[in-house]
Amino acid sequence: MKLEMQNIYKSFGANNVLKGVDISLSGxxxxxxxxENGAGxxxxxxxxxxxxxxxxxxxxxxxxxVEFKNPVDSLEAGxxxxxxxxxxVNDLAIFENMFIGRELKNKxxxxxxxxxxxxxxxxxxxxGLELNPEQMVRDLDTSYKQFIEIARxxxxxxxxxxxxxxxxxxxxxxxxxxxxxxxxxxSHGVGMVFISHKxxxxxxxxxxxxxxxxxxxxxxxxxxxxxxxxxxxHMVGHDVRTESLQRDKEIGNEVLRLERLTDVTHFRDISLNxxxxxxxxxxxxxxxxxxxxxxxVFGDRPKYTGxxxxxxxxxKIDSTTKGLxxxxxxxxxxxxxxxxxKDMNILENGxxxxxxxxxxxxxxxxxxxxxxxxxxKDSLKIKMEKKLDLITSLSGGxxxxxxxxxxxxxxxxxLIMDNPTQGVDVGAKEEIYDIILKLAGQGVGIIVLSSxxxxxxxxxDRSLVMYHGAIVGEVSGExxxxxxxxxxATGGK
Amino acid sequence: MEKTKVKFNFITWFKxxxxxxxxxxxxxxxxxxxxxxxxxxxxxxxxxGEWFATWANNWINxxxxxxxxxxxxxxxxxxxxxxxxxxxxxxxxxAVGAVLMMIIDNGPNALLASTGITGVPLYIIGIVVAIAMxxxxxxxTGVLVTKGKLPPFIATLGMMKILRSVxxxxxxxxxxxxxxxxxxxxxxxxxxxxxxxxxxxxxxxxILYIVSKKTAFxxxxxxxxxxxxxxxxxxxxxxxxxxxxxxxxxxxxxxxAILQVSRIGSMDYANAGSGYEMDxxxxxxxGGVSMSGGKGSVMGAVLGMLIIAVMNNxxxxxxVPPFLREAFKGMIVIGAVLLQKKEEN
Numbered sequence: 009m010k011l012e013m014q015n016i017y018k019s020f021g022a023n024n025v026l027k028g029v030d031i032s033l034s035g036x037x038x039x040x041x042x043x044e045n046g047a048g049x050x051x052x053x054x055x056x057x058x059x060x061x062x063x064x065x066x067x068x069x070x071x072x073x074v075e076f077k078n079p080v081d082s083l084e085a086g087x088x089x090x091x092x093x094x095x096x097v098n099d100l101a102i103f104e105n106m107f108i109g110r111e112l113k114n115k116x117x118x119x120x121x122x123x124x125x126x127x128x129x130x131x132x133x134x135x136g137l138e139l140n141p142e143q144m145v146r147d148l149d150t151s152y153k154q155f156i157e158i159a160r161x162x163x164x165x166x167x168x169x170x171x172x173x174x175x176x177x178x179x180x181x182x183x184x185x186x187x188x189x190x191x192x193x194x195s196h197g198v199g200m201v202f203i204s205h206k207x208x209x210x211x212x213x214x215x216x217x218x219x220x221x222x223x224x225x226x227x228x229x230x231x232x233x234x235x236x237x238x239x240x241x242h243m244v245g246h247d248v249r250t251e252s253l254q255r256d257k258e259i260g261n262e263v264l265r266l267e268r269l270t271d272v273t274h275f276r277d278i279s280l281n282x283x284x285x286x287x288x289x290x291x292x293x294x295x296x297x298x299x300x301x302x303x304x305v306f307g308d309r310p311k312y313t314g315x316x317x318x319x320x321x322x323x324k325i326d327s328t329t330k331g332l333x334x335x336x337x338x339x340x341x342x343x344x345x346x347x348x349x350k351d352m353n354i355l356e357n358g359x360x361x362x363x364x365x366x367x368x369x370x371x372x373x374x375x376x377x378x379x380x381x382x383x384x385k386d387s388l389k390i391k392m393e394k395k396l397d398l399i400t401s402l403s404g405g406x407x408x409x410x411x412x413x414x415x416x417x418x419x420x421x422x423l424i425m426d427n428p429t430q431g432v433d434v435g436a437k438e439e440i441y442d443i444i445l446k447l448a449g450q451g452v453g454i455i456v457l458s459s460x461x462x463x464x465x466x467x468x469d470r471s472l473v474m475y476h477g478a479i480v481g482e483v484s485g486e487x488x489x490x491x492x493x494x495x496x497a498t499g500g501k
Numbered sequence: 502m503e504k505t506k507v508k509f510n511f512i513t514w515f516k517x518x519x520x521x522x523x524x525x526x527x528x529x530x531x532x533x534x535x536x537x538x539x540x541x542x543x544x545x546x547x548x549x550g551e552w553f554a555t556w557a558n559n560w561i562n563x564x565x566x567x568x569x570x571x572x573x574x575x576x577x578x579x580x581x582x583x584x585x586x587x588x589x590x591x592x593x594x595x596a597v598g599a600v601l602m603m604i605i606d607n608g609p610n611a612l613l614a615s616t617g618i619t620g621v622p623l624y625i626i627g628i629v630v631a632i633a634m635x636x637x638x639x640x641x642t643g644v645l646v647t648k649g650k651l652p653p654f655i656a657t658l659g660m661m662k663i664l665r666s667v668x669x670x671x672x673x674x675x676x677x678x679x680x681x682x683x684x685x686x687x688x689x690x691x692x693x694x695x696x697x698x699x700x701x702x703x704x705x706x707x708i709l710y711i712v713s714k715k716t717a718f719x720x721x722x723x724x725x726x727x728x729x730x731x732x733x734x735x736x737x738x739x740x741x742x743x744x745x746x747x748x749x750x751x752x753x754x755x756x757x758a759i760l761q762v763s764r765i766g767s768m769d770y771a772n773a774g775s776g777y778e779m780d781x782x783x784x785x786x787x788g789g790v791s792m793s794g795g796k797g798s799v800m801g802a803v804l805g806m807l808i809i810a811v812m813n814n815x816x817x818x819x820x821v822p823p824f825l826r827e828a829f830k831g832m833i834v835i836g837a838v839l840l841q842k843k844e845e846n
Contacts, residue, residue, distance in 0.1 A: 308734065332736030340734050347734075351727040351795040360724060360735045363717040371715045414735065 009070060009086060009167045010034045011056075011199065016065035018051055025051045026062070027223040033216070035167060035197040038190060040210040040231070042203075042243055043220035049203055052220070053170050056201075057089035058082030087168045088161030092176065094153050096145050103128040103141035106160050131159045135192050151182035155189060162198075169193070170201045175209055176294045180476075187213050205293050207236040207498045221245050236500050237491065244461075244490040257469065260284030262320065263421050263453040266305065269314035274300035275477040278314070282422065282453045287444060289456050289464035289471030292497045297477035298457050299341060302424045306338040307331035318422070332361065337420035339411055341427040341457075347411040348399050354410060355381055355395040361414045384413035388443060405436025412443065423447060426457040441467050461493040475499050523789030523797070526840060527804045530787075534811045541818040559814065561696060567810040568698035569757045570780045571803065574788075575709050576750030577781040578802035583746045584726040584794030585646065585653035589660035590754050590781060591774030593638050596664040597758040598768045599672050601631040606677035614680075624683050632755040638664070639751020643744030661778070669770045679766045686763035698760055705753065710799040722746060727795025783830060784809050787837040809833065 011033045018026040026048045033039050043049045055062045058076035066073050069085055076082040079089070096105050103124045104111075112127075114120040128141040137155055145153060154174055161169055175183045190200060190213055202214055210217065211231060219227040219242040227242040264282040269275065275297035282288050290298045304312045310326040317323065318334050325331050331338065340346035348357055358381050359366065366377050381395065388409045392402060399407060408428070415423065428444070429437045444467050448454050458464055464471045470484035473496035481496040483489075518525040542559060546552035573590050580587045605627040607614040613623055638660070645656040689697050713719040721742045724732040733739050757777075762768060788805025790797025812833060816826045 306734075327738065328733050328736045329738045338734060345728075346730050349724050349728045349731050349795075352723065356720060356724075360720075360732075360737070363720055367717045371711075372717060372720070418736075 009199065010068075011087070011168055012068040013052070013056060014066050014068065016052065016055060017063045018048075018055065018060070019063060025223050026055075028065075029220065029223070029225045031218050031225070031228075033168065033199045033201060035199045036194050037216055038194060038200045038202055038214045039216040039218060040202050040204065040214040041218055041220070042205075042207075042210065042239060044243055047220040047243075048223045049220055050172070053089065053172065053201065053203065056082065056087060057170060058087075059089070083164060083166070086166050087170070088158075088164065088166035089170045090154065090157045090161065090172065090174065092172045092174075094150075094157060096153055096156060098146040099144070101142050101144055102139060102148075102156055105145055105156055106131075106141070106163060127163070128159070131163050135159060135162065135189065135196070137189075149182060151178055151185045154186060158189065158193070162193075167197070168199045168201070170203070172203045173205070173294070174202070175204060175206060183209065205498060207239050207494070208500055209498075210239065211236055219243055236495065236498070240491045240494040240498075244494065257285065258449070258451075259286050259469075260451060263318065264305075265317040265320075267315040267317070269301065269304065269312055269316065271297075271300060271304055271309060271312050274309075275304075275474075278479060280472060280479070282455060284421075284451045284453055285448050286470075287448050287454045287456060287468045289458065289468030290474060291458055291461060291464050291471055291493060292474035293459065295476070296474040296497070298474050299426055301474075302338070302426065302455065302457060305331075306336055306424060308338075332418060335419075335421035337361075337415035337418060337423045339408075339415060339423070339425040339428060341430060343404070343407060343411060343431065348407055350398070350400050352399060353396045354392055354399050354402065357399045358384065358410045358413045359417065362417045365418075380417050381413070384416055388413055388416075389439065403436075404431040405439070408432055408436070408440065409443075412440075416447075420452060422453045422455070424455045424457070427459070428456060429458075429460075429463060461490040461497075464493065465489065473497050524801055524804070527787065527789050527801055527808065527837075530837075531804055531808050531811065534808055534815065538811050538815045538818065541815055561694060561699070563810050563814050564699045564702070565695060567806055568702040569760050570777055570784070571702045571806045571810075572705055572753050572757050572760070573750070573777055574781040574784040574802045574806050575706055575799060576753035577778075577785045578788070578790050578797060578799055579709070579713070579722055579746050580653075580750050581782070581785055581790050581792060582726045582794060582797050583722045583743060584729065585743065585746065586657065586782070586792075587642070587747065587750050588654065588657040588778045589638075589642065589664060590750065591777035592661045592664035592668070593635060593751060593754045594758045594761065594774040594777065595768065595770055596638070596668045597631050597634050597755050598762050598773065599668045599770065600634055601627050601758060601762055602677040602679055602768065603675065604630055605680060605683050607680040608676070608678035610675070611677075619680075620682060623680075624686070627683070628759055631759050632752050635751040635753070635755025635758065636748045637751070639747040639749065639754070640744060642751070643747035646747065647740035647743050665770070665775075672770050679762060681766075684763050684766055687760055688764065698764070701756065701760065705756070706799060706803050713799050718742065718745060723795055725794075780809070783834045786834055789837075792838075805837075 013029070013031045016026050016029045029048065029052055031039070031041070031052070041049050041053070051060070054060045056067065056076070058079040058081050061077070067076065068074070074085055076085070082089070097108065100108070103121070106128045107124050112120040112124050125141045132139060132141070137159065139152065145156065148156070158169060174186055178186065193200065202210065204210055214231050217227070217229060217231055217234070217239065218225060219239065221243065226245070260283055262281050262283050266278055266280050269278040278301055292298055300309060303309045305316060305325065307325040307328045307330050315322055316325060323334055325334065349360070355377070359377050362380065363372065366373050390406050390409045390413065392406060399410060402410065429440055432440065444454055444456065456464065456468055465488055470482060471488055471493070472479050473481045473483065473493055475497060483492055519529070539556065542556060544552060546555065577587060577590070604613055605623055606612060607619065613626065618626070642656055642660055645651045646653050649656070687697050688695060691697065691700070713722070721732065721737055724735070724737060725739050725742050729739055761773065784806040785797065785802050786792065786805065787808050788797065788801030788803070790801055809830060812829060813826060816829055
């Protein structure tokens with residue numbers, strides 16, 4: 009089977025996500041679809057999977073134009089989409105998952121488990137998978153769960169399989185297993201689209217590549233003709249504005265030092281130090297463990313081993329309250345889940361951290377609460393109508409500033425910010441960068457966690473790069489560029 | 502400055518408040534109930550004075566009869582706003598009541614009275630122990646929920662079974678006698694009125710209203726109930742807040758136990774307080790507290806309790822058969838939650 013997508017356009021409102029993209033794939037090929045976040049990869053694949061419709065452009069299967077109105081159309085044409093969040097029911101057996109929604113029944117109307125198990129076994133044999141169909145899905149590791157989805161797709165006669173970042177949550181061992189499976193499928197003539205950020209893996213498993221940038225197809229060709237460096241360059245482009253924001257640095261004494269910090273599942277052997285007035289970036293791809301590492305430093309994950317020193321004093325941080333008392337501030341990622349309290353007003357959200365200090369004798373000192381809030385509101389330039397409106401009435405950028413405000417009023421020595429500009433528009437983004445620089449100028453030690461290399465380059469003095477829970481490199485000055493960061497983050501040297 | 506004169510439109514004003522404020526809709530519901538109840542009471546009296554005396558007396562009875570559950574409901578509001586639930590209140594009350602009666606016992610097998618401690622000092626010991634015991638049992642629930650990581654439903658269901666069973670077992674062979682002096686706590690007359698329980702309820706409601714609005718603890722309860730994760734990541738000791746909430750409801754149950762013992766002078770260990778948990782939860786829900794936590798108020802808990810109380814009285818006045826009355830309670834709870842759901846849109 010040969011699949012072609014030609015001249016695909018798609019926009020969401022004024023935002024042109026795809027601007028005439030072509031991609032083609034034949035049976036037995038594995039094509040890497042590359043690009044940074046927001047380049048349009050997911051949109052393109054969602055069009056192919058029938059999840060959304062394109063504005064214009066054609067999809068051809070074996071030269072014949074087809075139209076996918078919904079995922080069922082796409083599936084019937086032989087295209088299966090394996091999403092990052094796997095679509096399996098943990099509490100059912102493998103064979104039940106294989107036939108979910110299309111269960112086989114016997115003549116009395118009861119489920120025909122025998123036949124379903126038999127058919128599952130047949131498919132497993134075909135792809136060399138040794139699993140008992142009656143095992144519960146819960147007991148499988150993630151790579152095997154992916155195999156179940158693949159087997160299910162094959163049972164529905166899929167000849168093109170889209171795999172959206174299948175290796176991000178896998179261990180090295182599991183990744184090897186997935187690659188072996190992909191080679192088996194290849195030999196059966198199945199075509200695959202492999203979406204990944206990990207260039208090392210791409211070079212290892214794929215034979216074709218297509219790179220998207222800002223909705224344009226910028227490069228395509230045979231993997232054997234390129235190196236990971238070439239691919240990284242294509243992804244980033246040469247003309248990206250990434251100049252570092254200049255400032256007069258006044259770096260003081262060390263405020264934070266980690267020694268061999270380890271958590272069983274998320275990070276290991278992390279040693280680093282941070283000084284007053286320094287902005288340290290920590291970057292990497294999904295699953296690198298940076299968020300978990302700094303949750304541990306703040307006291308949200310007390311089960312760590314290794315040592316934390318603050319101002320050269322060894323400390324044990326076993327609760328977030330302890331973290332706060334030691335002068336650490338933590339602006340979490342995913343503001344809606346972790347940063348704001350939607351049932352509370354702006355003022356209360358902005359003073360949640362300092363409420364205890366604001367309480368005099370028995371009652372909260374409202375006057376002081378208001379004054380302290382106003383100071384932050386003015387210095388962070390937060391735009392709002394009334395302080396007593398609900399926090400959800402604010403824009404994303406202003407909500408983020410409120411989260412920042414609640415921490416700044418605690419006068420932290422160390423400020424940890426995880427994805428500080430998530431869901432924030434461009435203007436507010438620059439304002440937040442300015443705030444970060446200003447705070448560093450006041451002597452606060454700042455750690456910025458981000459998956460966007462541009463953000464790291466723009467605000468940080470130096471940056472650590474993490475890969476699978478370990479620090480794999482440090483970049484600063486000339487070295488701190490997107491190619492270098494991307495190479496380290498994808499596990500390259 | 503230009504003054505724009507907005508013509509007051511009752512319907513839009515009403516609609517706006519009805520959808521925006523849970524307290525407003527609860528208040529309106531209560532108002533309607535009171536009118537119905539007043540009509541049901543009838544106007545066939547010789548004079549206005551006589552009518553008013555009957556009306557007021559009816560009200561005092563309503564309030565007094567519901568003061569016990571009303572106090573528990575105040576605590577339940579805190580528990581549910583914090584995202585929890587407490588099923589053990591009735592059993593806790595029985596356990597505390599039993600211990601209280603053993604302490605103030607002046608019968609032949611008295612513990613303390615036989616050592617010469619009698620009268621007011623004895624009552625004070627009883628009261629302090631009752632409240633401390635309620636607080637301690639609540640704290641224990643809190644520890645089970647926060648350190649033991651048990652869902653509150655399970656932890657309090659277990660406590661509910663344990664406390665009533667143990668109390669019933671030990672009280673088989675004990676029959677303490679409550680001294681008449683102790684009964685004054687509930688039945689001391691103010692002027693000519695039997696209103697002490699109402700005053701306790703009112704005072705506790707005012708204190709808790711202030712706690713919920715003006716103290717860090719009060720605000721933390723809302724924060725934890727609305728978004729536990731954000732609360733934790735804001736440096737709030739979430740476990741401590743929850744333990745305090747369960748200790749608080751325990752203390753309030755202790756107060757209710759004191760009231761109950763002093764009103765009746767005895768306790769039916771098998772049945773006393775059974776259904777308190779559901780009555781308190783119903784009151785709080787009717788009063789606009791959200792089962793998912795983070796939303797509601799102490800005022801709502803009072804209004805919700807009043808709605809249920811007035812409705813009971815109304816059904817009584819209308820002569821609705823007793824077995825059917827619980828059905829109305831059920832309907833009003835379901836109706837209230839249906840209204841809450843609508844407000845969320």
